[in-house]
Amino acid sequence: MNTSIPAPSDHPGPWPARLDLLQSLTGLFLGLFMWLHMLFVASILLGPDAMWTVARFFEGYFLFGRPLPWLVSLFVAVVFALFVLHAWLALRRFPGQWRQHVAYWRHMRGMRHGDTTLWFVQVVTGFAMFFLAPVHLYLMLMHPELIGPYESADRVWSGGLWPLYLVLLFMVELHAGIGLYRLAVKWLGWSGAGRARLKRLEWAFTTFFLILGLVTLAAYVKLGIEHAPHAGEPYTPTWQRSAP
Amino acid sequence: MTVRQLAIQVFRHDPRDPGSRPRVVTHGLEETPGMTLFIALTRIREEQAPDLNFDFVCRAGVCGSCAMLINGRPGLACRTLTANLPATITLFPLPGFELIADLSVNTGKWMRGMTERLQAWLHLDAEPDPDAIEAAMDPDLAESIYELDRCIECGCCVAACGTARMRPDFVGAVGFNKIARFRLDPRDHRDDADFYQLIGDDTGIFGCMSLLGCEDVCPKSLSLQTQLAHLRRVMARRGLATGD
Numbered sequence: 001m002n003t004s005i006p007a008p009s010d011h012p013g014p015w016p017a018r019l020d021l022l023q024s025l026t027g028l029f030l031g032l033f034m035w036l037h038m039l040f041v042a043s044i045l046l047g048p049d050a051m052w053t054v055a056r057f058f059e060g061y062f063l064f065g066r067p068l069p070w071l072v073s074l075f076v077a078v079v080f081a082l083f084v085l086h087a088w089l090a091l092r093r094f095p096g097q098w099r100q101h102v103a104y105w106r107h108m109r110g111m112r113h114g115d116t117t118l119w120f121v122q123v124v125t126g127f128a129m130f131f132l133a134p135v136h137l138y139l140m141l142m143h144p145e146l147i148g149p150y151e152s153a154d155r156v157w158s159g160g161l162w163p164l165y166l167v168l169l170f171m172v173e174l175h176a177g178i179g180l181y182r183l184a185v186k187w188l189g190w191s192g193a194g195r196a197r198l199k200r201l202e203w204a205f206t207t208f209f210l211i212l213g214l215v216t217l218a219a220y221v222k223l224g225i226e227h228a229p230h231a232g233e234p235y236t237p238t239w240q241r242s243a244p
Numbered sequence: 245m246t247v248r249q250l251a252i253q254v255f256r257h258d259p260r261d262p263g264s265r266p267r268v269v270t271h272g273l274e275e276t277p278g279m280t281l282f283i284a285l286t287r288i289r290e291e292q293a294p295d296l297n298f299d300f301v302c303r304a305g306v307c308g309s310c311a312m313l314i315n316g317r318p319g320l321a322c323r324t325l326t327a328n329l330p331a332t333i334t335l336f337p338l339p340g341f342e343l344i345a346d347l348s349v350n351t352g353k354w355m356r357g358m359t360e361r362l363q364a365w366l367h368l369d370a371e372p373d374p375d376a377i378e379a380a381m382d383p384d385l386a387e388s389i390y391e392l393d394r395c396i397e398c399g400c401c402v403a404a405c406g407t408a409r410m411r412p413d414f415v416g417a418v419g420f421n422k423i424a425r426f427r428l429d430p431r432d433h434r435d436d437a438d439f440y441q442l443i444g445d446d447t448g449i450f451g452c453m454s455l456l457g458c459e460d461v462c463p464k465s466l467s468l469q470t471q472l473a474h475l476r477r478v479m480a481r482r483g484l485a486t487g488d
Contacts, residue, residue, distance in 0.1 A: 012445035017483020020450040020476075092446065093453055100410040107339075107409045110316030115456040116406050186454040189473025195456075 023089035024183055026082045031176040031183075033079065038173075038209050041152075042216045044223070048149035052237050055147045072144035080137045090126055114199075118178050125175040132168045136161075150227050150235040157224025158231040162217065169213040177206035248275040250326060252284060253334045254296065258345040268334075269293070281321035281335070282310055285347070297346035305463055308398030311338050312347050318400035320463045338403045340412070351399040358415065362442050364422035369433050385428065392425035392471070394464050401468060404457035413447045417458035417468045420449060424471045427478075440482040449479045 040058075044051040058075070059067035095101045108116050139155070140147070146155065156162045181202035184190055190198050227233075250273045257266040271288045282300055289296045301307040303322045310321040313336040315329065326333065341349035359365070401417035408414045423439055426432045443449045452472055459468040 011441055011486075012448075012483075014483045014486040016445040016448075016450045017480045017486070021480055021484070095410055103409045104406055107406050110313065111404065111406075111457060112316060113404070113455075113457050113460060115454075115460075119406065119453060119455050182454050185456065185469060185473070186452075187473055187477060189467075189470040191459065191467045191470045195469070 019089055019092070023086065023092075024187065026086035026089065027179050028183055030079070030082060030086055031180045034172050034176045035205070035209060038213055038216075042212050044149060044152075044216060044219050048223070048235055049237050049239075051149045051152075052235055058147075059144070067145070069144035072147065073141055076137060076141045076144065080134075080141060083133060083137065087126070087130060094123060094127075115182075118182075122175055122178050122182075125171040128167070128171045129175065132164060132171060135164060136168065148235045149223065150230075150233060153220045153223035153227055154231045155224075156217070156220040158228050162221055162224075165217055169217065170210065173206055173209045173213060177202050177209070248326075248331055249273070250275050250284065251332045252288065253332065254285075254288070254293075254347065255336045256296075256346050257343065258297070259343055260345065275326055279326045281312075281314065281324045281326060281333070284326055284333075285321060285335075297344065297348040299348045306396060308351070308396035308463075311351070311398040311400050311403070311463075312336065313338060313403065318403040318461045320398060320400070323463055338399050340402050340405075340408055341399055349399070351397065354399065354402070355397045355418070358419045359422070362415065362419050362422060364419070364426060366426065366429065367432050367434050379431075381430070385430070389425060389428050392421055392428070392466070395421050395466060396464060398463060400461045400463055401458035404461040406455045406457060407451060407453050411447070411451065414451050415443060415448050417462075417472065419443070420452075420472055420475055421466065421468060424475055427475075436478055436482045437486070440479055440486065443475070444479050444483055444486075449475050452476070 040054050041051075043054045056062065056067055058072055059069050060071050061067045095104050104120070108120055146152070156165060181198060184198055185195060252271045252273055253268050254271060255266070256264075256269050258264040271292050273284055273287060276283070282303055285296070285298050289298075298312070298321070299309040300322060301309045305320050305323040308320070311318060312321055313334075314321070314324055315334050316336075318338060321335075335347055337343055337347050337349045338351070341351050341354050344350055395418060397418060399418070402408050405414070405416055408416050420443065423443055426434070427436070427439055445451070449472070454469070454472070456469060458472075459466075462468055
């Protein structure tokens with residue numbers, strides 16, 4: 001009646017578990033960070049002074065009395081590393097061969113099943129981010145001091161990065177929203193009505209952040225156009241300006 | 245009430261016949277009250293295509309023999325009312341399994357391979373004594389085991405799984421459900437370390453991408469995702485406790 005378990009040489013070892021956990025944890029961190037990032041960036045909607053305050057806060061200005069942009073660089077380096085790690089781990093899931101592409105495409109078309117299609121959206125958005133995200137990350141890594149109302153608006157408009165940010169916004173928000181939903185289902189096993197509620201919540205968040213992102217990008221474009229004649233000049237908060 | 249005329253498009257091919265070429269044949273049929281796809285196929289075989297191959301045994305959603313792709317999604321022919329489908333119905337054999345002919349596939353061969361690979365049977369400490377009184381089992385536990393034993397191995401979850409379609413060596417929800425079932429059974433002496441050897445890699449639980457097709461098409465409405473998430477957590481804990 002007893003049949004032996006495969007010999008020790010066949011043991012999968014701890015790495016499949018570690019890699020799966022790492023993919024989920026890096027995804028969780030990056031997804032939540034992108035939502036927070038959106039909120040920080042959207043501070044421009046409260047006015048340039050608010051955005052300047054947020055930017056300087058992360059440079060430790062209010063703690064050390066002077067901005068330390070390398071603190072931002074350090075954090076960007078960590079995010080960059082986690083992004084690369086997550087991308088490498090996620091690549092294991094990508095269809096690698098043409099046969100797999102065809103198999104999945106046919107399957108998806110036939111099934112007309114929301115979650116099967118959403119995974120394909122994650123593959124496409126993830127693939128796009130391989131190329132789009134490093135542009136922004138490298139700029140932030142090397143020039144953390146150029147985060148500010150005028151500085152960011154100049155980068156968006158005069159620097160010609162608004163098309164990249166527009167595409168990146170959709171890629172990031174879709175990937176993060178779907179990814180966080182999938183994480184909850186994957187590890188917590190949401191089923192039935194709970195899963196349907198979770199999915200509605202995910203779409204509510206994604207829609208909110210997409211609208212917020214579009215309005216925010218529009219605000220930077222507007223500011224960038226207005227500031228274009230003085231592109232490159234940093235922003236000085238109103239309370240630091242000398243009286244005329 | 246007008247009677248609907250159905251157009252049932254059926255995949256036809258017999259791999260054993262060297263002259264056979266894969267094709268789709270359309271059969272016109274008048275819909276009758278309470279008609280299931282099983283009834284429709286039987287009428288087609290009786291009246292139009294006596295050589296049509298399709299499997300059935302119980303006609304009541306118990307045996308799992310009549311699973312097929314119904315308008316692109318896996319389902320049981322005997323449990324599918326034509327009234328719930330459009331007038332044009334496309335029927336294909338279940339993908340992922342060896343084709344016998346037309347709509348008939350060899351799920352038994354696949355299930356046997358999976359069962360042997362996962363050693364999905366009771367591993368007892370000793371040969372059972374047929375004369376001894378069977379040890380009592382807690383009714384709630386017995387109920388939980390019975391719930392998982394409701395799986396009829398129809399193959400719908402495998403055909404609905406995008407991962408399995410891309411990676412044929414993937415265990416599939418039916419296999420995970422079996423592991424979950426024997427893991428619950430106190431008579432089975434295997435522990436999580438043993439089960440980790442069977443499903444603790446990317447062809448096993450860590451290869452599941454949570455596409456949720458399995459849960460959404462299961463004709464027995466098994467909460468497969470709950471089982472998969474539970475196994476993933478248990479196997480991840482086990483994997484982290486495993487040395488290199």
